[in-house]
Amino acid sequence: MNSIVRIAREEWRQWSRSKLTVLCLIVFSALLLFTTVLNTLELREAQHQRLHQQQQAEETFLNQPNRHPHRMVHYGHYVFRAPPPLAMFDSGVDAVTGQSMFLEGHRQNSAMFADARAQARTGGFGKLTPAKLYHLFLPLLIIALGHGVILREREARTLGPLLSQGVTGISLYQGKLVAMGALIGLLSLPALFSSVTSSFYGESFLTSLTLYVGNLLYLCIWAVLTLLVSITTRSRAVALGVLSTIWVLSVLVIPRIGVTSASANLPSEGKILTDMRMNEDLRKLGDGHNAADPAFAQFRVSLLSQYNVKSVEELPLNFRGMVASRSEAELTKTLNLYAEKRMQRELDQANHLSNFKWLSPYLAISGASRNLAGTDLETHHRFLREAESLRYDFVQGLNQAHIEKLSYLDDINRNKGEEGWKRARVDSDNWRVLKEFRFTPDPAMERVGRATPKLGALLIWLVVILGLGMITARRLKP
Amino acid sequence: MMRELKFMLHDKAVWVWCLLALTFSASAVVLGTIEVRQQHLEIAELQQLDQIERQVTLSKQSDWGSAAYYTFHLAFDPPSNFAYAALGQRDVSPWKHRIRMLALEGQIYETDANNPDFALIGRFDFVFVASLIAPLLVVLLLFDLRSGEHVAGRLNLIEASVGSTRKLWWQRSILRILALTTALCLPVVIGGLVAGTAPSTLALCVFAVFLYLIFWMAISLWLATANRTGSYNLTILLGVWLLFCVIVPATLTQVIDKTVPMIDGGEIVLTQREAVNDAWDLPKHATYAAFLVQHPEWREHTAWNDEDGFEWKWYYAFQQVGDQKVESRSLAYRQGQARRDELANWLGLISPATLLQRQLEALANTDVRSALEFDQQVRNFHADLRAWYYPKLFQAEKFDTEKAMSTIPKFAPSK
Numbered sequence: 001m002n003s004i005v006r007i008a009r010e011e012w013r014q015w016s017r018s019k020l021t022v023l024c025l026i027v028f029s030a031l032l033l034f035t036t037v038l039n040t041l042e043l044r045e046a047q048h049q050r051l052h053q054q055q056q057a058e059e060t061f062l063n064q065p066n067r068h069p070h071r072m073v074h075y076g077h078y079v080f081r082a083p084p085p086l087a088m089f090d091s092g093v094d095a096v097t098g099q100s101m102f103l104e105g106h107r108q109n110s111a112m113f114a115d116a117r118a119q120a121r122t123g124g125f126g127k128l129t130p131a132k133l134y135h136l137f138l139p140l141l142i143i144a145l146g147h148g149v150i151l152r153e154r155e156a157r158t159l160g161p162l163l164s165q166g167v168t169g170i171s172l173y174q175g176k177l178v179a180m181g182a183l184i185g186l187l188s189l190p191a192l193f194s195s196v197t198s199s200f201y202g203e204s205f206l207t208s209l210t211l212y213v214g215n216l217l218y219l220c221i222w223a224v225l226t227l228l229v230s231i232t233t234r235s236r237a238v239a240l241g242v243l244s245t246i247w248v249l250s251v252l253v254i255p256r257i258g259v260t261s262a263s264a265n266l267p268s269e270g271k272i273l274t275d276m277r278m279n280e281d282l283r284k285l286g287d288g289h290n291a292a293d294p295a296f297a298q299f300r301v302s303l304l305s306q307y308n309v310k311s312v313e314e315l316p317l318n319f320r321g322m323v324a325s326r327s328e329a330e331l332t333k334t335l336n337l338y339a340e341k342r343m344q345r346e347l348d349q350a351n352h353l354s355n356f357k358w359l360s361p362y363l364a365i366s367g368a369s370r371n372l373a374g375t376d377l378e379t380h381h382r383f384l385r386e387a388e389s390l391r392y393d394f395v396q397g398l399n400q401a402h403i404e405k406l407s408y409l410d411d412i413n414r415n416k417g418e419e420g421w422k423r424a425r426v427d428s429d430n431w432r433v434l435k436e437f438r439f440t441p442d443p444a445m446e447r448v449g450r451a452t453p454k455l456g457a458l459l460i461w462l463v464v465i466l467g468l469g470m471i472t473a474r475r476l477k478p
Numbered sequence: 479m480m481r482e483l484k485f486m487l488h489d490k491a492v493w494v495w496c497l498l499a500l501t502f503s504a505s506a507v508v509l510g511t512i513e514v515r516q517q518h519l520e521i522a523e524l525q526q527l528d529q530i531e532r533q534v535t536l537s538k539q540s541d542w543g544s545a546a547y548y549t550f551h552l553a554f555d556p557p558s559n560f561a562y563a564a565l566g567q568r569d570v571s572p573w574k575h576r577i578r579m580l581a582l583e584g585q586i587y588e589t590d591a592n593n594p595d596f597a598l599i600g601r602f603d604f605v606f607v608a609s610l611i612a613p614l615l616v617v618l619l620l621f622d623l624r625s626g627e628h629v630a631g632r633l634n635l636i637e638a639s640v641g642s643t644r645k646l647w648w649q650r651s652i653l654r655i656l657a658l659t660t661a662l663c664l665p666v667v668i669g670g671l672v673a674g675t676a677p678s679t680l681a682l683c684v685f686a687v688f689l690y691l692i693f694w695m696a697i698s699l700w701l702a703t704a705n706r707t708g709s710y711n712l713t714i715l716l717g718v719w720l721l722f723c724v725i726v727p728a729t730l731t732q733v734i735d736k737t738v739p740m741i742d743g744g745e746i747v748l749t750q751r752e753a754v755n756d757a758w759d760l761p762k763h764a765t766y767a768a769f770l771v772q773h774p775e776w777r778e779h780t781a782w783n784d785e786d787g788f789e790w791k792w793y794y795a796f797q798q799v800g801d802q803k804v805e806s807r808s809l810a811y812r813q814g815q816a817r818r819d820e821l822a823n824w825l826g827l828i829s830p831a832t833l834l835q836r837q838l839e840a841l842a843n844t845d846v847r848s849a850l851e852f853d854q855q856v857r858n859f860h861a862d863l864r865a866w867y868y869p870k871l872f873q874a875e876k877f878d879t880e881k882a883m884s885t886i887p888k889f890a891p892s893k
Contacts, residue, residue, distance in 0.1 A: 020713060027717075031725070038732075053744065060752075067759070075755045078748065093594035096570070100744050102751075112587050113743035117570045120734035120818040121846055122826060123609055123835035124727030125600075137720060144713045237622050237708030244716065245498075248614055253502070256602035260509045263596060270590040272552075272576050273520060276527040283534070346593045353595060366599075377595050415788045 003167055007175025008182065011149060015183075021145055028133075028141050032190040036088070036130045040197060043088040050082040050099065054437060061434050067425045068414065069402040070324060073395050076104030077434060079387045081111075084374035084441040085198035086208060089191065090131035092375025101384075103391035105328065108335050110271060111384075130194055131373075134215050135366050136251055138187060139222040143243040145183065146226035149176045150476075151236045160478035169476030173227065173469060180223040184216065191215050204444035210451065211372040217458045218365040221465060228469045231476065250360035258356035258363060262349040268342070278338050285330045291323045299326060313408060320411050321402030328399060332392050339388070343381045350377050357457045364461070368454035374441030378450060383439055390437050397433025401426050479649060486653050495615050499661040502611055506604045507669040510562035513601075514673070517561075517573075521554050524574065528552040533883060541877045542870040543790025546579035546863075553577060553859055553889040555852040558843040559673045563604035563666055563683065564835075566844030569597055573849075575856055579867060581800040582860045583750040583808055586853065587743060604666055608687050609834045610723050612662055616694040617715040619654050623647065624704035625711055633704055647699060655695050659688045679841050690834045726829040734821045740814040746807050753803040757796035768802060769795040779872040791871040798864065812850060819846040855892055862887045 015021045057078040064072060081099045083091065098111035125132060150172070153159040162172065195208035226243060233239040269277075286295025291312075300312060303322065312319040350367075357364035370376035402411075405426040414424030441447065486492050532549055539545040555573040557565075572589045591597070600606065624647065627633040637643045663684045670680040697718060702711035757765050766780045782789070801808075826832035839845040866887050869875070 020710060024713070024717065057748075065759070071755070071758060076751065078744070093598055096594040096597040097591065098589075102747065110588060110591060112589070112747070117589070118740055118743070118815055118818070120731050120738075120822040121567065121836065121839075122727040122730040122734070122822050122829065123832040124724050124829075126728065127731055128724070128728040137724065140716060140720065144716060148709060235708075237626070237712065240709045240712045241618055244614065244618065244712070248611060252611060253602070255599045256606070257505070259596045259599050260602055263593070264512065267516070268593065270520065270574065270592075272574055272590050273524060273527075275576065276524065276531060279531060346595075349593050350595050353599075377593070380594060 003171050004175040004178055007167070007172060008178035011176060011179035012182065014152070015145065015179075024141055024144055028138070028187070029190075031128075032130065032133055032187070035128050035133055036190045036194055039091070039129055040088045040194070043083055043085075043091075047082045050080040051438075053078070053100070054080045054082075058434065058436060062428075062431050064428060064431055066428050069321075069398045069406065069426050069430060070105075072398050072431060073105035073324075076102055077391075077394060078102055079390060079437045079439075081383050081439045084379075085201040085203040086194070086211060086373035087375050088198060089129070089194040089211065090369045090373040090375055091129050092131075092370040092373055093377060093380050094375050095127070097380050101387050103387060103394075105395045106331060108339060108388060108391070130190060131366070131369050134191060135218065135362055135369065138219060139247055139251065140244075141187070142180070142184070142219065142222045143226050143240070143247060146180055146223060147230055147239045147243055148236045149179065149227065150230040151233065151239055154234075154478070155236065159476075163476065163478055169473040170470065172476065173231065173473030176227060176230075177224070180227065181220070184219045184223055188212070188216055188219065206444045207372050207374075207447050210448050210455070211369060214365060214368050214372065214451065214455050214458065217455065217462060218361060221361050221458065221461050224462065224465045224469050228465055228472065231469065231472050251362045254356055254360040255353075255363055255366075258353045258360075261356075262352040266345060266349045266352055268345045268349065271342075274338055274342060278334065281334050282331065285334065286327060289324075291320045293323075296323050296327075299323070315408065317403050318406050318408045318411055320408065321399055321404075321406065324402060325396060325399035328392075328395055332388075336388065339384070343384070346377060346381070354454065357454060361458055361461045364454040364457045368451040368458070371451040371454070372447050374447060376450070379442060382442065386437070386439065390435060394434045398430070401430040401433070405430060479653075482649050482653055486650070486657065492619065492654060492657060495619050496657050496661040499607075499612065499615050499658055500664065502607045503604060503662045504665040506602050506607045507562060507665040509601075510565060510603045511669055511673065513565060513603075514557045514562045517557050517568075521556055521574070524552055524554065528576075532886070536879055536882050536886075539877060539879070539882075541790065542867060542875060542882075543793065545877065545882055546790070546794065546867050546871075548578075549886070550576045550578050551859070551863065551887075551889060553856045554891060555848075555855075556891055559675045560670065560679050560683075560842040561844055562669055562673055564838040564842040564844050565601055565603050566605070566839035566842060567846055567849045568844050569601065571846075571849035571852075573852065577856065577860060579794060579797070579860075579863055581750055581754055581797040582857065583746055583801050583804050584754070586856060587747060605835050605838045608662060608690070608838070609831045612658070612687070612691060613694045613719055613723065613831070614716075615658060616655065616691055617698055617712065617719060619658065620651055620695060620698040621702045621712040621715055622708040623650060623654075623699075624702065625706060625708045628704040629708070651695050651699060655688070655691045659684070659691055662691075663687055683838060683841060686834055686837050690830055693830050722829060723831045727832050730822065730825050730829060730832065734818050734825065738814055738817045738821065740818075741807055741811055743811060746804050746811060749807065750800045750804045754796060754800035757799065760796075762792055765792065765796045765799055768799045772798070772802065773868070776868065776872045794864075794867070794871060812853065815846065816850055819850075822846075851892075856889075859887065859889045 057080070061072075061075070061077050064075065079101050081094075083094055083099075087094060098113050100113060101111045102109050119127070125136065148155075150159075153162060153172075163169065191212055195203075195212045198208050199205050225246070229239050229243050229246075233242060284295070286293040299322075300319070303315060303319070304310065304312070307315055309315055354363060354367050357367065367376070371378070406424065410420070410423045413420040415421070528551070532551075535548050535550075536545055539548065553575040557568065557573075561568070569592065570589075574590055575586065575588070577585045624633065627636055637646070640646045666683060667680055669675075670683075698715055701714050701718065762780075762782050770777055770780070779791070780795075782792075822832070823836065826836055836845065840847070866885075
């Protein structure tokens with residue numbers, strides 16, 4: 001045990017002597033701190049702004065004057081998604097999807113104004129987030145600092161004396177491992193800061209801690225991999241070359257190949273194409289604006305017999321409203337059918353991509369990180385579903401007012417001059433059917449559950465490489 | 479020189495890195511070509527569906543107003559014949575729209591988005607390989623060029639055997655860069671011959687990549703000195719890669735986005751919605767007054783039949799007024815995008831990776847400028863549509879399905 005600590009301490013002393021190492025560490029730490037602070041500030045601002053916009057949208061809706069209820073259906077409403085606290089670490093898909101959405105009758109819109117679209121295009125990897133630094137670039141630092149830890153002893157010809165003095169290969173390995181572990185512990189502090197801070201802002205302790213541990217696990221994989229290469233190669237230059245190639249492949253190449261493979265194996269069609277295909281189905285449903293559409297003939301007959309009257313004018317309820325309500329229900333069924341199909345396809349693609357985690361631990365950690373932060377595809381889908389259910393509820397609520405509060409005669413005579421126009425409206429109290437919308441991330445357990453397979457993959461990666469390292473270390477010869 | 483060439487051909491490392499470059503580049507070109515083909519297929523299918531849909535819709539109408547309300551039009555921006563190398567902005571900006579005669583500002587910001595997980599990771603296209611991976615290959619090829627000989631103890635012997643040592647290392651590395659450029663660009667050129675790309679475009683692309691690699695070669699030669707260890711050199715060069723390919727571009731994006739703040743896009747659509755919805759309750763003449771500012775030619779045709787509470791011409795007039803209300807904001811939004819792009823063009827001069835990426839995207843018409851041009855094309859088309867419908871609406875022409883089908887404006891991409 002003592003010798004392990006001694007070896008680790010010696011390694012740190014070596015690092016602190018090298019100007020290059022110190023410089024690397026300082027630059028990286030500064031970058032991590034800077035990005036963490038910047039992202040935290042931006043997140044706070046975005047949260048305030050979205051919440052404010054949401055409240056404003058609700059007020060505007062409720063403050064609309066008395067009018068025809070169907071006009072409010074077309075007036076529509078806006079929903080906004082405030083970023084979850086852990087977005088300060090990993091903003092995930094939020095930057096790509098857009099975070100506001102317009103809800104209106106008869107349509108399901110997509111989220112608008114994704115940040116990524118208006119951003120200046122400067123190549124590279126886009127905006128830096130702490131997650132990007134941890135997942136993409138910190139491995140490079142670990143490689144740069146760690147590739148020589150055992151090779152140095154070999155190249156300086158101190159390996160032989162060390163081994164002959166009774167230091168076993170395994171304790172040498174463990175000593176270097178402790179040194180690397182301490183380095184990683186130091187580098188993980190900004191991530192710890194993000195996870196503690198997000199706990200203050202209402203994030204569950206479980207998810208933020210899991211996120212921190214997941215990142216630690218990922219960095220450990222790179223540490224043991226670096227050690228493994230350091231122990232098996234004969235020259236530092238070769239070790240560094242091998243490690244950088246592994247890095248290029250697992251961080252840059254395989255994920256993008258995975259994306260292409262997923263979209264080639266599980267092709268998805270664009271929204272416009274889906275919409276146009278869906279039109280065929282929608283046409284059969286009839287136009288809810290037109291109560292005389294033949295599609296509603298059957299409905300009319302059944303209503304007349306149900307209320308035992310001869311014409312729609314005699315119905316106790318507004319027939320046009322009933323058509324609007326029924327047609328919205330049928331339409332929404334079709335819209336949801338296609339929307340669910342689309343989301344399922346996206347999930348399948350994401351799962352296909354996620355399978356590449358056995359080739360690249362980067363895919364495991366970046367996926368788990370988004371799951372835990374609540375900025376993943378599943379959360380985005382839930383946003384879409386919740387927005388849709390809000391849309392359907394207020395549209396049908398307005399249709400209900402149309403049915404009950406507006407007489408059929410006033411309704412059909414709405415275009416008869418100024419008078420008719422004025423009579424065909426309902427009280428603005430009816431706008432209260434709109435519910436408040438506050439989007440919150442999934443419960444902690446659910447997010448942890450989604451991340452578990454990926455974290456499990458990371459653990460397996462770690463155990464396998466660690467095992468290989470131990471076996472090699474046991475047989476270490478000068 | 480011939481001697482150096484022979485040396486290089488015997489160097490296993492050169493073969494390894496060049497083969498890797500060839501593999502990356504070839505897969506990128508193949509994947510890009512597949513993507514471009516899929517986009518062409520999708521456009522073809524959309525055009526066909528669009529045609530059918532318009533016929534079905536128009537055949538059911540009885541007046542010009544409803545025809546305009548129910549008929550959608552497809553607008554699309556086909557990928558250029560060099561897009562396989564640089565898919566660029568096409569992943570985030572819309573390249574297809576489905577629009578109708580209603581206020582355009584409520585329609586043009588819709589994006590037909592891909593799986594967001596994909597957009598997050600990015601594509602494996604040639605631009606990515608050339609601008610971000612190729613520098614790493616240059617570094618791996620050259621970091622040990624001198625220090626390797628130093629370690630092997632041959633350095634003094636080699637440097638003594640030539641007239642100019644500087645010339646020697648330049649020759650040696652130029653040969654390696656040429657080999658790497660060939661490995662990288664061969665697939666692109668073959669892809670270009672298949673796609674029918676203009677030879678000048680391909681030549682410019684090859685030239686740009688070559689210059690870019692020369693830049694990385696110069697840096698490698700400058701920083702990778704002989705009397706440091708190979709791993710020291712490699713670490714330094716990896717750091718430089720990180721600086722030029724990650725930190726500088728990210729900083730530029732931050733700086734540009736802060737320098738040119740943009741209005742919240744949501745404001746545009748919100749204002750437009752208010753304008754259009756309020757119009758229902760406004761006196762008709764107020765709407766017409768605003769409308770006639772841009773269309774004085776219809777001054778004599780805005781008579782209001784009080785018997786009828788609804789007229790299509792009034793409906794479309796207030797749709798247009800809705801667009802007019804947000805015109806300045808919408809313009810500011812687009813100008814903001816253009817301004818950011820222009821700044822990125824200038825500031826990109828300090829970051830070669832940015833420069834190469836932007837150059838190739840410009841060659842492929844997949845840059846921000848092309849996206850903005852497509853946006854303008856859609857706006858022009860919408861204007862044509864209005865110009866075509868207005869006489870029919872304001873002069874109360876009788877609806878004619880045949881005429882509608884044969885003369886309705888069709889979107890034609892400019893390229």
